[in-house]
Amino acid sequence: MASSTLLAPGSGRSGFKTALWISLGLTALFVLMTSEVLLVTDYPMYHAYRLQVIADRHFLIPHTLCGVIALLAGPLQFSSRFRERHLKFHRILGRLYVISVFIGSFTGIALAAGRPGLPGTSMQAAAWMVCTTAAFITARNRQIVQHRQWMARSYAVTFTFVSSRVLNLWPRYWSHLGDAFAAVGVIAFTLASLLIVDIGLNWRELTTRRA
Numbered sequence: 001m002a003s004s005t006l007l008a009p010g011s012g013r014s015g016f017k018t019a020l021w022i023s024l025g026l027t028a029l030f031v032l033m034t035s036e037v038l039l040v041t042d043y044p045m046y047h048a049y050r051l052q053v054i055a056d057r058h059f060l061i062p063h064t065l066c067g068v069i070a071l072l073a074g075p076l077q078f079s080s081r082f083r084e085r086h087l088k089f090h091r092i093l094g095r096l097y098v099i100s101v102f103i104g105s106f107t108g109i110a111l112a113a114g115r116p117g118l119p120g121t122s123m124q125a126a127a128w129m130v131c132t133t134a135a136f137i138t139a140r141n142r143q144i145v146q147h148r149q150w151m152a153r154s155y156a157v158t159f160t161f162v163s164s165r166v167l168n169l170w171p172r173y174w175s176h177l178g179d180a181f182a183a184v185g186v187i188a189f190t191l192a193s194l195l196i197v198d199i200g201l202n203w204r205e206l207t208t209r210r211a
């Protein structure tokens with residue numbers, strides 16, 4: 001498999017990595033303000049969904065806790081400097097990430113059970129668990145290049161929580177959520193996220209002809 005060009009340490013791409021993390025952080029902040037804060041403050045367009053979220057709180061609380069852990073672990077886990085200085089903490093946080101992904105996935109499926117979104121959520125959860133398990137196994141096998149690549153794929157699925165909510169304030173997008181379109185949308189976001197990561201991982205090979 002090609003070596004990682006997206007996240008390889010010491011590859012002179014630290015400027016790209018910084019810009020990437022800043023844009024991911026700003027996007028997450030935007031979604032926090034326009035989806036989560038407005039959901040809490042009972043924004044009229046979100047009212048019906050708010051009632052559903054309140055009814056689902058028993059699964060939603062562990063789901064959100066685990067999702068937030070997975071989301072926040074990313075910037076630390078991908079930092080080459082942090083990993084080099086705190087390898088033990090990287091391993092502990094890595095295990096916590098794996099547990100969070102599994103709990104987040106199963107509670108996500110439980111939340112979607114009996115609703116049109118179930119096929120999409122199940123596919124998203126499967127991709128999340130498969131990529132994370134592959135990342136865990138490659139780490140155990142000391143296959144560090146492949147470990148980094150699988151973690152990038154896993155985190156791309158983690159980030160679909162943010163990317164799939166960027167358009168929430170657009171009424172045409174929002175009004176379709178909840179019907180069968182949501183299932184297709186979730187699958188499309190998951191697939192697109194994985195493809196973007198793989199294009200990034202193979203960027204050098206895609207843009208450079210071998211001598």
Ligand code: HEM
Pocket residue numbers: 035036039052053056060063064066067068070071104105106107108109111112117121122124125128157158159161162
């Ligand atoms: C960073 C990771 C994640 C976080 C922080 C997170 C958090 C949340 C939160 C706060 C909600 C309720 C409010 C809202 O919809 O905005 C929610 C809903 C939901 N999430 Fe996640 N989530 C994450 C990833 C996932 C993944 C990967 C799946 C798929 C397995 C998933 C499945 C669901 C489902 C089905 C709902 C709807 C709940 C309902 O209908 O009441 N989530 N999530």
